[in-house]
Amino acid sequence: MIKKGLLYSKDHEWLKVEGNKVKVGITDHAQDQLGDIVFIELPSVGDSVSKGEGFAVIESVKAAADVYAPVSGTIVEINEELLDAPETVNNEPYDGGWLVVIQLDDEGELDDLLSPEEYQTFIEEE
Structure with a gap:
């Protein structure tokens, strides 16, 4: 499952842009490859x-x-709930399973990321 409205990296992270900050997590594909997160x-x-x-x-x-x-940037928030419930990443990779919020140093770096469609093509070709 790939969620619309997000950006993706080739390392299987997703980003939700919120002004000059981004919420970051791992993709459904990544958590599926890892299996049960402990x-x-x-x-x-x-x-x-x-x-x-x-x-x-x-x-x-x-x-x-x-x-x-x-x-690149500064960590401004972490999802502390994952420390006690890491399996949340398996169950809700795009919602409750987010990892950190990063304040961007350079918004231009967002241009290097993949759209949902580009990410879908990327994982199909892996």
Whole structure:
């Protein structure tokens, strides 16, 4: 399932643009590939992230995977509910399963992301 109105990265993160901030999570495709998520390590509020660098870790019964920053900026909010209920990412990847909110350093980086249609094509070709 791919949700309209979002942007996507080739590392399987989704972004919801909210002014100069973006809410970030992993896609339904990514959570499906990981399987049952059992632990999530999130950054701290105030941390700076650079586009392309790992900023969180998601562990499932199958594997551990880094989550890569789709944009550069500052973490202004984390989804603390995931620390006690990481399986929320499996159940609601686009709603309650969001990971962080990033205040953008450069809105131009959004131009490098994929539309829902482009992301659908990308995962079909993987």
